[in-house]
Amino acid sequence: MLSADFVIATAIAYVCLLFVLAYFGDRRARENKNSWLNSPAVYTLSISVYCTSWTFYGAVGNAARSGLEFMTIYLGPTLVFVGWYFLLRRLVRISHLHRITSLADLLSSRFGKSSRLGVLVTCIAVVGIAPYIALQLKAVTSSIQAVAGSSEFGQGSLKGIDDVGLAFGVAAGMALFTILFGTRHVDAKEQHHGVVAAIAFEAVVKLTALVAVGVFVVYIGGGFEGIFRLAAERGLAVDTATSFDSRWLTTMGLSIAAIVCLPRQFQVTVVENSNENHLRVAGWAFPAYMMAMSIFILPIAVYGLAVMPDGSNPDMFALTLPLAAGQNGLALFAFIGGFSSATSMIILESIALSIMVSNHIIMPLVLKLSAIRQNSDGQGVTRVLLIARRVSIVLILSLGFFYFFFTRDSDALAPIGLISFTAIAQFFPALLAAIFWRDASLKAVTAAIAIGFVFWAWCCFLPSFDSVSPAVSALLDAGPWGISWLRPEAMFGLQNWDPLAHAAFWSLSINVLVLVIGSLITSPSALERIQATAFVDVFRHSGLPQRVFAPGSATANDLFFVAERVLGERRAAALFEMVARERGVDPVMMDPTPEFVAHLERELAGSIGAASAHVMLSKVVAGADVSLEEMMQMADETQQAKEYSQRLEKTSQELRLTAQKLEDANMQLRELDSQKDEFLSQVSHEVRTPMTSIRSFSEILLEPGDLNDVQRHRFVTTIHQESLRLTKLLDEILDLSALERGERAWENVPVDADAALNRALTVCDALLRQKGFAVEFGERSGPAMVEGDADRLCQVFINLIANAVKYNDADQPRLRVTAIVWSGHFVVDISDNGPGIPKDERTLIFEKFARGLRGSVDQTGAGLGLAISRQIVTRMNGTLELAQGSLPGACFRLRLPVLPKK
Secondary structure (H helix, E strand, C coil): CCHHHHHHHHHHHHHHHHHHHHHHHHHHHHHHCHHHCCCCCHHHHHHHHHHHHHHHHHHHHHHHHHHHHHHHHHHHHHHHCCCCCCCCCHHHHHHHHHHCHHHHHHHHHCCCCHHHHHHHHHHHHHHHHHHHHHHHHHHHHHHHHHEEEHHHHHHHHHHCCCCCHHHHHHHHHCCCCCCHHCCCCCCCCCCHHHHHHHHHHHHHHHHHHHHHHHHHHHHHCHHHHHHHHHHHHHCCCCCCCCCCCCCHHHHHHHHHHHHHCCCHHHHHHHHHCCCCHHHHHHHHHHHHHHHHHHHHHHHHHHHHHHHHCCCHHHHHHHHHHHHHCHHHHHHHHHHHHHHHHHHHHHHHHHHHHHHHHHHHHHHHHHHCCCCCCCCCCCCCHHHHHHHHHHHHHHHHHHHHHHHHHHHCCCCCCCCHHHHHHHHHHHHHHHHHHHHHCHHHHHHHHHHHHHHHHHHHHHHHHHHCCCCCCHHHHHHHHHHHCCCCCHCCHHHHCCCCHHHHHHHEEEEEEHHHHHHHHHHHHHCCCHHHHHHHHHHHHHCCCCCCCCCCCCCCCCCCCHHHHHHHHHHHHHHHHHHHHHHHHHCCCCCCHHHHHHHHHHHHHHHHHHHHHHHHHHHHHHHHHHHHCCHHHHHHHHHHHHHHHHHHHHHHHHHHHHHHHHHHHHHHHHHHHHHHHHHHHHHHHHHHHCCCCCHHHHHHHHHHHHHHCCCCCCHHHHHHHHHHHHHHHHHHHHHHHHHHHHHHHHHCCCCCCCHHHHHHHHHHHHHHHHHHHCCCCCCEEECCCCCEEEECCHHHHHHHHHHHHHHHHCCCCCCEEEEEEEEEECEEEEEEEEEEECCCCHHHHHHCCCCCCHHHHHHHHHHHHHCCCCHHHHHHHHCCCCCCECCCCCCCCEEEEEEEEECCCC
């Protein structure tokens, strides 16, 4: 049997081990910033501080009493970490940029660096966490008493000491350890690597202990199936009737808010984060850790209910089951696991809350009263901060102890923890508004949190003191002034709800309603607007400096004096020397620019919070000549000038684009003008030749002479032929121009392309016979319906055949015609065995007046036939091109889409 003395000695030895781990962890982190202490694994394990003794002991008791409800405490955080990209990544980025030290600091900094909001959030956090700390004290005392038992040997030196005295001793020990190690650094933003290493070690210990107990229970119970079969034989069944009801949804929603807003969770997840990429690992590793913690909860609870005597405390099944089986070593290990859960929570929660108290309550009072006398070593503010944090730790643990003292008769651990969850959840709407809603205002957020807290205190906190005083009990039963619809569990007549769901519904509903309506009817101040832009657009303007200070009368010495008071002489000197070195000037001669003042403000915010740092530097920098509103006006004017400059730059860019388009259009016009001149030159040349002949022969005929009738007839015939040629040329020019410009009416109708080809061959038959052509017919598809103009299509075929006849000088001229339907097109090849078209002329053969080398010899054509033919085919959605034919000469291929058969 274990004795209480041995258990307590083991616990003290375990705390000493944690102290050693924390000490050497801190030392190693200072020596090597890239050590394993900055790894994602340690970061993830430190987040498991969420799993407190409530999770270790209370989850088993909750499963024994309410079935699967315990799972909600794991599901909420799992959702948040699986979706880390949307919320946690933004919080970490904001924290790194603005050196945020706590949740109160974040809300205060976002909403105009308001000291009052920071004080409100801090006070609510301290009061709201008191039940949670009391839960840890109750769990530790209950576990010691469970291990010690009721025998005189087991109680040892604890004989005569009740649970209150034991809880007081535990609280005092926790306060001592937290003060010794948690307040060694004044810089709240500085990561506590040693403490985090100890927390990570505790995470491994408590997980191993709970899994060991679970494996042991499953082993002695005959496996999972044997445990549930045993429970069924004894009439026990897992209660699933309340799953997914209002209490289920409420506890899951509260756990979502708690994993972000609990001061210790914000401290380890956001403030202690040294690398944003660690969230990628934590996004899956932390849910996996909680799954491992929860996998044996239900078997332990069910087996405990089946084998333990009636009246046994289900919260202690993780301890009493090994003790009942005579496994004292396993029971001691389970005690250390539960003790680790409570210890890590109390230490980290106390550190986080003490930073909030010192930065948002003590420091503003010090600045307001100017009560600090500067010591000769420049450590005035530093010492005040350290003392304030140590006193705060004692105060916080005292509140937890007093809550335990008044509510120690409560049997279950889980309901106590949910009281704190509901209190902390009042920050969640403000937190979301701070980082996602630009129009959320300080007045609305302050009112929303305050009213939500009042509803929580009335509906959730006060009922936990029901057994403390008859007056409190009477007030809760009858309502204030006898108004029954104001009773905590029947607010505004809403009755028969689960008390937790009822309290969460009213407090959070009023909270959100006030926040939304208040933000819509109030206007943020200038500083709030600046901070809103910095927070909401953190990924868009991640490097944007906060130029909220205008140059004032402060000198570098004045600023150094302020920095020395907060950071200490060594850190202040190092900061000024680093900046001076970057600028290449002497630190004494350094000019305090607005950028440097903003940088200094962020450094000070890491120690005393954003609000206090802003107030302190405002006094120094602004002096008596420049007020805060004037600085905000300057900032607004600067912003307006910046926006005007951006608009001007945008307009200039548009003008440059317009000028480029005009230049391109001008080049196109010059190109068109050049083409026009070339075209007119070609037309003039083509027209001049027949006109010259007509004029010459006309002049001969007009002169009196000895022309006989034969000569006169020949001259008149020449004039007539040249006139016809001239008329044909002008008709072709007009026809081509009309086709190109689309001026001529054109309507495609279904026509038989093969019939048009036959008609062209018939027209050209006499010409072919006259020139001695041998006409060969290849494959013929027969009738093929296409969209087009039959006469125009026949004109194209005639032109192609005529060209083949005109330019073929072979001794045995041949013409080959094929017409097939292939791939949905009617394809006609007209080829000959003439000289063909040289390679260098193929690209020009379809241009206007392009007759090629042989065409230039033959002046009977104007060189417009192929250009007109291609335009006609194009209007019929077809193509006309040179192709590789079966004969050695030229081959023209015409392709038209075939209409589908009806």
